[in-house]
Amino acid sequence: MTATRREFLRATGAAVGCAMLPRAVAANETPLRAGIHRVQLAPAGYPTTEVWAYDGLIPGPEIRLPQGSRVRRDFVNDLPQATTIHWHGIRIENAMDGVPGMTQAAVPPGGRFLYDFSTPDAGTYWYHTHNRTVEQMARGLAGPLIVTEAEPPEVDAEHVVFLSDWRMTDPADLTDDFANFHDLSHAGRIGNHVTANGLPELTLPVARGDRLRLRLVNAAPSRVFELALQGLDGWIVALDGMPLAQPRPAADLVMAPAQRVDLIVDVVADQGEDAFLLEVFRGQGYALATFPVARTGGQARRGTPPAALPPNPGQKTMRTPDRPPVDLVMDGGAMRGLRSAVWQGRQTDGRSLAQEGQFWALNGIVGLPDDPLLVAERGETLRVPLINRTAFPHGMHLHGHHFREVLADGTHGDWRDTILVAPGETTTIDFLADNPGDWLVHCHMLSHHAAGMGTWIRVLA
Ligand code: C2O
Ligand code: CU
Numbered sequence: 468m469t470a471t472r473r474e475f476l477r478a479t480g481a482a483v484g485c486a487m488l489p490r491a492v493a494a495n496e497t498p499l500r501a502g503i504h505r506v507q508l509a510p511a512g513y514p515t516t517e518v519w520a521y522d523g524l525i526p527g528p529e530i531r532l533p534q535g536s537r538v539r540r541d542f543v544n545d546l547p548q549a550t551t552i553h554w555h556g557i558r559i560e561n562a563m564d565g566v567p568g569m570t571q572a573a574v575p576p577g578g579r580f581l582y583d584f585s586t587p588d589a590g591t592y593w594y595h596t597h598n599r600t601v602e603q604m605a606r607g608l609a610g611p612l613i614v615t616e617a618e619p620p621e622v623d624a625e626h627v628v629f630l631s632d633w634r635m636t637d638p639a640d641l642t643d644d645f646a647n648f649h650d651l652s653h654a655g656r657i658g659n660h661v662t663a664n665g666l667p668e669l670t671l672p673v674a675r676g677d678r679l680r681l682r683l684v685n686a687a688p689s690r691v692f693e694l695a696l697q698g699l700d701g702w703i704v705a706l707d708g709m710p711l712a713q714p715r716p717a718a719d720l721v722m723a724p725a726q727r728v729d730l731i732v733d734v735v736a737d738q739g740e741d742a743f744l745l746e747v748f749r750g751q752g753y754a755l756a757t758f759p760v761a762r763t764g765g766q767a768r769r770g771t772p773p774a775a776l777p778p779n780p781g782q783k784t785m786r787t788p789d790r791p792p793v794d795l796v797m798d799g800g801a802m803r804g805l806r807s808a809v810w811q812g813r814q815t816d817g818r819s820l821a822q823e824g825q826f827w828a829l830n831g832i833v834g835l836p837d838d839p840l841l842v843a844e845r846g847e848t849l850r851v852p853l854i855n856r857t858a859f860p861h862g863m864h865l866h867g868h869h870f871r872e873v874l875a876d877g878t879h880g881d882w883r884d885t886i887l888v889a890p891g892e893t894t895t896i897d898f899l900a901d902n903p904g905d906w907l908v909h910c911h912m913l914s915h916h917a918a919g920m921g922t923w924i925r926v927l928a
Contacts, residue, residue, distance in 0.1 A: 560904075589708070
């Protein structure tokens with residue numbers, strides 16, 4: 468990577484102005500507007516791209532506030548379609564969860580909706596559209612939501628790295644085949660252009676020995692990111708917003724859509740070199756973020772693992788489940804096509820389903836069922852084996868709660884709100900159903916959700 472290239476990119480950054488850079492929202496109560504805008508998504512020299520964006524920004528404006536405060540934003544819809552906002556990973560009041568037809572009516576074009584909720588847990592979260600997401604998120608409607616600890620860890624700098632991918636034509640228009648049957652039935656809409664913070668190349672100057680906190684968000688519609696570090700040594704300190712009891716070395720970094728990873732890394736590359744956050748894609752490394760070691764004067768590398776972040780109140784002690792497991796069986800998709808499944812209340816053969824663009828079933832039902840997967844008493848602990856009988860991985864997300872994987876030895880793994888279930892595997896989760904309301908459970912590969920992979924649970928008040 469040459470200095471010329473870097474200077475060139477920096478000049479581009481100046482030319483498009485702060486519109487391209489995520490920035491903190493000054494006033495908590497200013498409206499948040501979804502609208503159509505043009506931004507420079509493709510590398511310099513290419514035209515701008517029409518996107519759907521919050522406040523004209525890709526990603527949407529960073530909303531950052533302290534743990535235990537409130538987000539209060541009047542949302543204004545300037546789009547030609549109805550939409551909502553979902554606050555992914557927040558233990559939220561059900562009415563603020565942003566699921567159209569379940570927790571609120573979709574906000575029509577020209578309409579508004581006041582989102583008002585508290586932020587009980589610190590961590591890296593994000594917000595995104597929850598209506599026609601397979602199209603609306605692929606057009607750009609997503610942004611970071613950062614809830615800060617009262618006493619954040621000591622670092623030299625902190626960066627949100629908001630990852631996304633885009634499927635573009637040459638020169639730079641988003642393709643509008645959001646629900647083409649191949650994507651729906653295979654791995655989903657995978658982009659041919661990857662951005663970090665909306666930029667083709669994110670450059671973050673550092674000094675050797677700096678300790679950085681990186682808040683990674685996978686906001687891609689369907690892409691699983693496999694990541695690697697170069698010139699950076701580090702630890703995972705939190706997953707999906709929830710601190711690890713013990714930080715662990717940052718290896719095997721795989722992020723399903725919607726997952727977050729908080730890293731604390733030390734810059735070990737020498738001055739004059741670059742450190743990188745890389746995507747490993749088909750055996751090749753691609754820079755998602757480049758850290759030119761431009762300055763001297765960084766503190767000596769600390770080298771020692773960081774202290775654990777303070778646990779969140781949401782990480783409550785979990786009992787053993789109160790009743791037998793409730794299976795969630797995933798079927799369908801290419802190579803394991805559905806023979807038949809219930810769709811819109813009727814047993815329907817696979818061929819007819821395919822003609823309707825429906826390819827996946829949960830417990831034999833395609834699309835949102837009338838009845839919930841389970842009804843829980845408030846305070847019950849539930850066990851749900853996620854049984855993947857398909858040929859594809861699925862990033863399964865439960866709204867309103869975090870859960871823990873049940874490990875082979877019967878103990879609990881990390882706290883998560885989204886978990887990747889490998890093809891042919893079963894991943895069992897336990898969760899404490901303590902947030903009353905109706906909550907979606909769905910695959911966060913948005914093409915799969917659109918093609919059938921969604922159900923819901925009810926937690927009684
Ligand atoms: Cu990220 Cu149903 O949501
Ligand atoms: Cu899926």
